[in-house]
Amino acid sequence: MAFSDTQTQAIAHKDGPALVLAGPGSGKTTVITNRIVTLLERYHIPGSRILVITFTRAAAQEMQSRFFTLYQKRNARLDAARSTGVTFGTFHSVFYRILKHAYQYDASNILTQKEQYKMIESIIDELDMDAPDFNELASNLLGEISAVKSNCLSLDYYYAKSCPENVFRRVYRLYEKKLRQANKVDFDDILTMTYDLLSKRRDILDAWRQRFSYILIDEFQDINLVQYKTIQLLAAPKNNLFIVGDDDQSIYRFRGARPEIMLGFEKDYPNAIRILLDVNYRSDAYIVAAANHLIVHNTARFPKKIRASHQAAFPVLLKPCRDPAEQNRYLTAQLRDYHAQGYAYEQMAILFRTNLGIRFVMDALMKGGIPFHMKDAIPNLFAHWISLDIIAYLRLVSGTGNTRANWLRIMNRPNRYIKREALAPFTSDISVAQLKAYYQDKDWMLERLDRLEYDLSIMKRMSPYAAIHYLSNAMKYQDYLKDYAKEHHINEQELLDVLNAVHESSQSCRTFAEWFTYIDTYTEELQKQAKSPASKDANNESGVCLCTLHCAKGLEYPIVFIPDINEDNIPHARAAVDADLEEERRLFYVGITRAKEHLHLYCVGEASGKEKFPSRFLEELNEM
Numbered sequence: 001m002a003f004s005d006t007q008t009q010a011i012a013h014k015d016g017p018a019l020v021l022a023g024p025g026s027g028k029t030t031v032i033t034n035r036i037v038t039l040l041e042r043y044h045i046p047g048s049r050i051l052v053i054t055f056t057r058a059a060a061q062e063m064q065s066r067f068f069t070l071y072q073k074r075n076a077r078l079d080a081a082r083s084t085g086v087t088f089g090t091f092h093s094v095f096y097r098i099l100k101h102a103y104q105y106d107a108s109n110i111l112t113q114k115e116q117y118k119m120i121e122s123i124i125d126e127l128d129m130d131a132p133d134f135n136e137l138a139s140n141l142l143g144e145i146s147a148v149k150s151n152c153l154s155l156d157y158y159y160a161k162s163c164p165e166n167v168f169r170r171v172y173r174l175y176e177k178k179l180r181q182a183n184k185v186d187f188d189d190i191l192t193m194t195y196d197l198l199s200k201r202r203d204i205l206d207a208w209r210q211r212f213s214y215i216l217i218d219e220f221q222d223i224n225l226v227q228y229k230t231i232q233l234l235a236a237p238k239n240n241l242f243i244v245g246d247d248d249q250s251i252y253r254f255r256g257a258r259p260e261i262m263l264g265f266e267k268d269y270p271n272a273i274r275i276l277l278d279v280n281y282r283s284d285a286y287i288v289a290a291a292n293h294l295i296v297h298n299t300a301r302f303p304k305k306i307r308a309s310h311q312a313a314f315p316v317l318l319k320p321c322r323d324p325a326e327q328n329r330y331l332t333a334q335l336r337d338y339h340a341q342g343y344a345y346e347q348m349a350i351l352f353r354t355n356l357g358i359r360f361v362m363d364a365l366m367k368g369g370i371p372f373h374m375k376d377a378i379p380n381l382f383a384h385w386i387s388l389d390i391i392a393y394l395r396l397v398s399g400t401g402n403t404r405a406n407w408l409r410i411m412n413r414p415n416r417y418i419k420r421e422a423l424a425p426f427t428s429d430i431s432v433a434q435l436k437a438y439y440q441d442k443d444w445m446l447e448r449l450d451r452l453e454y455d456l457s458i459m460k461r462m463s464p465y466a467a468i469h470y471l472s473n474a475m476k477y478q479d480y481l482k483d484y485a486k487e488h489h490i491n492e493q494e495l496l497d498v499l500n501a502v503h504e505s506s507q508s509c510r511t512f513a514e515w516f517t518y519i520d521t522y523t524e525e526l527q528k529q530a531k532s533p534a535s536k537d538a539n540n541e542s543g544v545c546l547c548t549l550h551c552a553k554g555l556e557y558p559i560v561f562i563p564d565i566n567e568d569n570i571p572h573a574r575a576a577v578d579a580d581l582e583e584e585r586r587l588f589y590v591g592i593t594r595a596k597e598h599l600h601l602y603c604v605g606e607a608s609g610k611e612k613f614p615s616r617f618l619e620e621l622n623e624m
């Protein structure tokens, strides 16, 4: 392979800070692995002095194995690459090693994910926090605790999203107390404690500076503040810091990534050289042009233009569809068409903005007998608390679930002020009449119960689709969700999207029984997918890849489809401020740059009975 001029420059870089801006498919892994070889062979740097950091364990393994292959090709000895002593790791693994040396920590000191969930659940219990979905609350709280720690935020000024601020502060402090009592550290502590250790103990810092005198970091756009501050300490004073990343592919702001760190690198290191890897070796020139037109609309970025090494052969195709059903028809027909042309299904990927989008397409593929697999574990839509509410209502009215659990679930959603003790004597076969008996001297409650009785009797005579519509509108379940969102600082659209997805899932079912069977089949299929991702079928095909745009990062496919490119989805309704909108644009950019040959984009004109508008990003793609 002949390196481009800028690849050669990056590979040959020896001392001092370097910022390598690497566009999609521009060979950054190629550059990093070749630079390691140069450091070893041309500059005679001992491998044990070289540290290569990536963000995930999988990426570290991939980088290491690419390096091994390259190095072994050049050195006859089979174990030559392993014996170089170059360290490949994630921030967590490298920093943990530093802590281990200093404090004699072992694995038992690290809080496992399971223990972390247990801890947060006990705090939710202790503080008597209310939520319809405890798992969601637990994971949101843990996400926020992590954001505070990894970005060194002040707890006193932190604006919590999953609960009121004063409650969040109590949660945080209790969590810290429990960690200390258990003599444990969590994943974020590994980062903050390493920073503390290195900033306070000069002797330890000097030892590690000696050890790792050349540091290379991949995907630098995803770094958070505490990781950066620690690396700055380690790299000083020589600052042999070689950072590679693409500010345009920074998509983890919600997880604490701070793309502005990469944008400010040259201010922190005024002597840094900047190298631009601007040739895309992956995609058709039409795709590269569309990607350039899109991303230029972001303002917080290094201005750059990516060039394609491939010719322009296949224009990017946009298909506006009437609704999701029509979109599915075009999508499946197109998949079959490519398959008939000789492409394997596993050469194709469908990328979604959210998990919710996947369900509908997955249905169509199942019905059409098109094999598929999922990259990430998709949460089951029907395990969401909103689905469970709706299922409980429909089980009740269908006569297949008249249980205390179902009554408890629905009786105050929306709020009817029914006390739990009204149900105390019953386990099953509960009726509104029994509740009325409990409230016999309270007229206002009797009125409410009459209304509930009437509503349930109406739902009973309806199809599942009509019943869910009636529940959402006439029974004001939708308003209940909006109030809930307001109270819990959540974007209401996220809850309404779940409601709509559940509603749509019932559209083709004539009876309640049919819908319940559909839910069971769907759940089984999902479990099967989770157990055997990408396993081959009888025709030796692992099938079309379905995954979210976030999960598609770093992957590539000859053919890529992106459905639902509509306002409120791409960009997502949650994108409130300019910075969010730019992140959404980057996410779409990541999606379209996964395609090597063919890129198919879709948008719909209507969904769930509501008019939908094409995404503003579609217009931007075409601008010259």
Ligand SMILES: Nc1ncnc2c1ncn2[C@@H]1O[C@H](COP(=O)(O)OP(=O)(O)OP(=O)(O)O)[C@@H](O)[C@H]1O
Pocket (backbone or CB within 6 Å): 001, 002, 003, 004, 007, 022, 023, 024, 025, 026, 027, 028, 029, 030, 031, 281, 282, 554, 555
């Ligand atoms: N100078 C070059 N000439 C031809 N092909 C190249 C060159 N540099 C890299 N490539 C090819 O481009 C592809 C992408 O390279 P690589 O995997 O190193 O890119 P990357 O930037 O790490 O990708 P990603 O965008 O997924 O992070 C590989 O198939 C690689 O062999």
